[in-house]
Amino acid sequence: MQMRNTIFKRDDVDLIITDHSKNADVVCENIKKCKYFNNCYYVKTGGSRDNRTKMQKILDIFLLSFAKKNRFEYYLRDISDKFFDEIMVFNYDMRTYGVFSILSLYNHDIKVSRFEEGVLSYSVEILFTQTRTLIGKLRKIIGKPVIENSFLNFYCFYPQIYKGYLKPVEVPMIQLNSEICVALRKVFELDDKKLSYKYKYIFFTSVYDFEGGKPVGEYELVCKIADIVGKDNLLIKTHPRDTRTLYVDNGFNVDENSSVPWEAIQLSGKFDDKVFMTINSGSVLSGSLMSKNKVKTFYMYKMCDYKGNESCQKNVIDIEALLKNSNMKSIFNNVQVAEKIEDIL
Template sequence: MILFRCDSVYQLMNAIQIKMTLLKDESADLLLSDHTNFDPLIPALQESGIFEEVKRLYSKKKADEYWTYTKEERKNISRHPQKYVDMTVFDKEYTEFYISFETAYAKLMYYAMVKKGMHPKVHLFEDGMATYVCDVNKRCMEDGMDHESYKEDKFIENIERLLLYNPALFTGEKMPFPIEKIPAIDYKNKEVKDIFHHIFGEAKLPKQKFIFLEEAFFDDKIPSNDLELVLRIAEIVGKDQMIIKLHPRNKVNRFKEYGFQTMEHTQVPWEITLMDEDITDKILFTVSSNASITSKLIFEKNMNVIMLYRMFTGKTWLMGNANFSLYHERSIKEFNKDRKNIYCPHSFDEMGEILKYIEGVEKIERRS
């Protein structure tokens, strides 16, 4: 029996895609944590029949608390995980455990299953940019757990594979397990689209031509110049032609006082909008958000993205990762093979030239 665990709507979308394609003949349960409010989605998920059972996991408090303990306390927790995690969710014999990112709590869940006599194989799956630049072995060495005490059941020794939409983009450290492809979501297939619409709903793109995808720098308390970048872009393209897609974690709308229009938070994932709409008549701006390239990544649909990380003055943990630049270099090379989809200017002058170029491409594509 398979158990999927999801913390976000994007993870849930990917779990559904994996289940409907790679595991369509397998029985699987779904575990939804309280890191996201999944309540509105649960009735439709249950009706869809994709998963045999949809369960809830209330783990956020314990997941956050784990990092407040000393290294020795964390080691003791890992030796007795059944005292820390919710054991009631393991009411079946699970042989496969699908998790999107190997968080500390997810690893404790794995060890709790081991303590209960299960020996599940772990499958890691797509969760945006972090999945492509991660070093699972290093993260295991830094989590404070006593992995060695589990011997042949050690977490990293039981990872079966990593599932990504585009394995060629992986720039993390060499893994002792294979990296395999998740099939692109078939947006032309009405049956597939109907399933995603039934679960997540539908949403339209805004009328504005230019969309800026905010990132969580403000919520993460990372000093940055993203607001200054937005103000300069507005001077170039016109504020009335621009809209801001706020990051879900940022509770403060920093752009409203400057007169910017913003996209409201909804339960419908950005990816569902991309599935339904042709985005080539829009131009997306972002510093480094992976949401800007998901059109190409998970649907293989063209887009126009201007990434501003070369003009960004802040420092995030991802940008500090040695594999960050390589990931973006590979993304540009991969997604610009047949058509220019991603641009990375060094200056506003270069950005102006890029905008002129995109305008010319749009005219050609409209005529063809």
């Protein structure tokens, strides 16, 4: 929405929202009401992210290389005018190939870009794989546009720290109480009551007690924090993929807005007097980095045992590299890696 309101203010822009996030259908309808985009489409993916068999992968290669249609054409089913100049995606994967394969039939010069609001995801960019390279070679042989030759921009808030293949383009910062913030409140149905956060300490949970390998002991860490600050002063913002009722069952205060992206909440509220805590969530950074409203933030992975969790290990490496980046030191002056629990006081 910020890109639409700034960089692409004079352009025609269509938005596709998939069912990969909770309540995405409601969000889509609310975005339509805001009239930020020329069109907004809600797409049920029908399991497009499911693991494929070897034969299905071979079929994908054949269809994406030679055919006019493929299994991802339903993404564009409701779009009548399929002539676009640029495709912009969060996640670059086989779905991107499928959409590009179809849209490039209408515009051979169509470009492909990424956009990302989470600084910890700037480095998550696997553009070239054996399968994708093979598809590109086959398309080139028969004279079709090749996606590797169509890469263009990487839209982000901090282009100075992006080191990838694409051309970094800066997205203007979001001003607190701006038009975008007002629109976000409408899109995610956030009223004043939902934005009233009385707790001083807010802990953002991760997925590493149930994903990525051996549990890291996040719940045990939260219990220790509660012993120090008191349960009545602590709010738990659970991860969207965490379907457990562990925190509620054990008497913790759990954010009723846990299904709403935290960035939207922070940009719509005031959190200067709060303390954010997490093992390694990127959400605690994203809201602050999108605007000039910074919040005291602690990363607490040193109080967890993440040696048996490969995904968590990689995330820690990314966090430490980011915090050490000379271009970001002034921006991260409110962010610390806690050495002990008492550091949060």
